[in-house]
Amino acid sequence: MSKHVPRSANYLSTAVSLTLFLSVSSVGSLPGQTRDHFRGRLSILPVDFSTLGSISGNGTVTSELDGNTLTIDLKFNGLSSPATGVEIRNAPRGRRGNVALSFQAGVPRNIAGRFNQNVTLTNTQITELRAERYYIQLQTEDNPEGELRGWLLIRDE
Numbered sequence: 001m002s003k004h005v006p007r008s009a010n011y012l013s014t015a016v017s018l019t020l021f022l023s024v025s026s027v028g029s030l031p032g033q034t035r036d037h038f039r040g041r042l043s044i045l046p047v048d049f050s051t052l053g054s055i056s057g058n059g060t061v062t063s064e065l066d067g068n069t070l071t072i073d074l075k076f077n078g079l080s081s082p083a084t085g086v087e088i089r090n091a092p093r094g095r096r097g098n099v100a101l102s103f104q105a106g107v108p109r110n111i112a113g114r115f116n117q118n119v120t121l122t123n124t125q126i127t128e129l130r131a132e133r134y135y136i137q138l139q140t141e142d143n144p145e146g147e148l149r150g151w152l153l154i155r156d157e
Contacts, residue, residue: 036065038129040136040150042076045143054142056080057111061136061150068126070119074136077112081142086115088134093151100125100134130154 042059059076074086085104091097107115121129128134129152138148 037155038063038152039155040152042148042150045146054080055147057148068121070121072117074115079111079140081140082109083107083140085139087137089137090133
């Protein structure tokens with residue numbers, strides 16, 4: 001005994017299946033399925049009279065998020081003293097924030113250099129990164145509280 005399925009039901013079933021397939025497989029529909037690119041310009045932290053003569057330098061940072069792996073490429077020069085560490089901090093643009101990730105190993109102990117690092121992010125950290133709430137801060141011997149910083153901003157490809 002066979003049941004006859006109306007043609008309209010077959011079309012509806014096919015349409016629903018196609019919609020589900022496209023929504024799951026389309027680029028960017030699932031967290032971590034696309035490569036996001038970020039960039040930032042490193043500049044001196046706000047100065048006051050006590051730090052006016054001891055802060056200098058500039059730099060750039062580019063990064064790529066592939067899945068949950070963030071690749072960081074930081075270039076800097078003209079620092080007042082050798083670099084000692086790099087931090088990723090969390091805050092709205094223009095505000096100071098708390099340390100999310102910290103790196104000392106691999107940071108060139110020099111006034112100019114390049115730092116590369118891969119780091120695995122949690123889903124919460126990925127959300128904050130995509131909301132442009134992370135910035136890079138570079139510490140130096142003379143400025144252990146930070147000499148340069150720059151926000152990781154989404155870069156259109």
